[in-house]
Amino acid sequence: MVENILHRRSLDASASQNALIGRVLREYIVPDLYPFAIGLGMVGPALLAHGTVEQQEEWLRPIASGTAVWCQMFSEPEAGSDLANVALSARQDGEEWLIEGQKTWTSRAMWADWAICLARTDPNQPKHKGLTMFAIPMEASGVEVRPLMQMNRDAHFSEVFISNARISDKWRIGEIGEGWRVAMTVLAHERAGGGSRGGGDGSARGSQLPSWIADIQTLNDLSSIQREDISAVYSHDTVSRWTSQRAADEARVSGAPGPAGSGAKLRTVRSYKGRARLSNLSAGAHGMLESGHGYIEVMTAPSMSIRGGTDEIQRNILGERVLGLPGEPRLDREAPWNESRKGLL
């Protein structure tokens, strides 16, 4: 049955059918769709919102069928939380663009066929205005991927160095100077997805115990303190899933994800950390070893608060856009990027 559902997902499901399929998949342990998550969850929706008909025809079906893996080349050494500070440059040369610069923390770059890449096309404009979005084929000449090792020993993300790569103007996504708008669509979908790995983990299996609790239970007899701890994490986890569902439903109704995705991401991260801690503690001293139960999850947990925008940035978004608190001082908003940037150098 799960195979049928996965197959259906790669066909012509509508957005609401897709949401329903996602909900059913969460009930089962299914293959991990992590390599496809950027394409399915972020690039696909951004192409539907900003891509041309030709681009949708070229890219959407390979994304849906899993024949093309995409990565997201946004972050740079000086542009993470302050993403509008992106420096990677794209210079127009007739029908082509000349790309030069560095990206970092690019998950899946070593497997990707394509990258959605935010570039600076006009350094004389204020930082949010001189940006343009491109799709870059990862096998293009001048693109070099250097994998990095994380503290959980995962090597799924990389630095990407681009030197004199030439790409066609037909791979520009959105208008010149509109890159920030496209980036916001991509990020809103990323947050609404709550850093999802793209597959089910069996954690929503009706009346049965979620897999992570069953897992802990097989390791030892639970003390009353452990039961209490598990109940607290389970309650939070359940609320977290409802919050993500509400954010996704709101996004479907309004046509685009909004700041509710930031709340959903914060809760999802807290749930992940709680589950990782409990699984690891339940293994006792063995949990301190690399082979120990829950060790990898504990070592992965801090990165959950960073990827897709840090916890602090999600709280800023909620403060400003949901609670209506005064915005942060942003002194470099109107100045030309190449002048305001001098303060950083």
Ligand SMILES: Cc1cc2nc3c(=O)[nH]c(=O)nc-3n(C[C@H](O)[C@H](O)[C@H](O)COP(=O)(O)OP(=O)(O)OC[C@H]3O[C@@H](n4cnc5c(N)ncnc54)[C@H](O)[C@@H]3O)c2cc1C
């Ligand atoms: C596992 C993992 C996978 C990733 N995958 C990708 C990817 O595929 N593609 C991609 O483009 N990027 C990716 N990233 C990068 C990620 O988006 C950035 O690391 C993140 O946005 C933070 O940027 P930074 O690392 O430059 O930290 P900085 O922005 O330098 O932040 C440093 C600290 O300062 C805090 N801070 C910064 N500004 C503010 C503020 N205004 N208010 C309050 N606190 C603030 C931050 O919260 C943080 O604690 C990934 C990161 C990780 C860890």
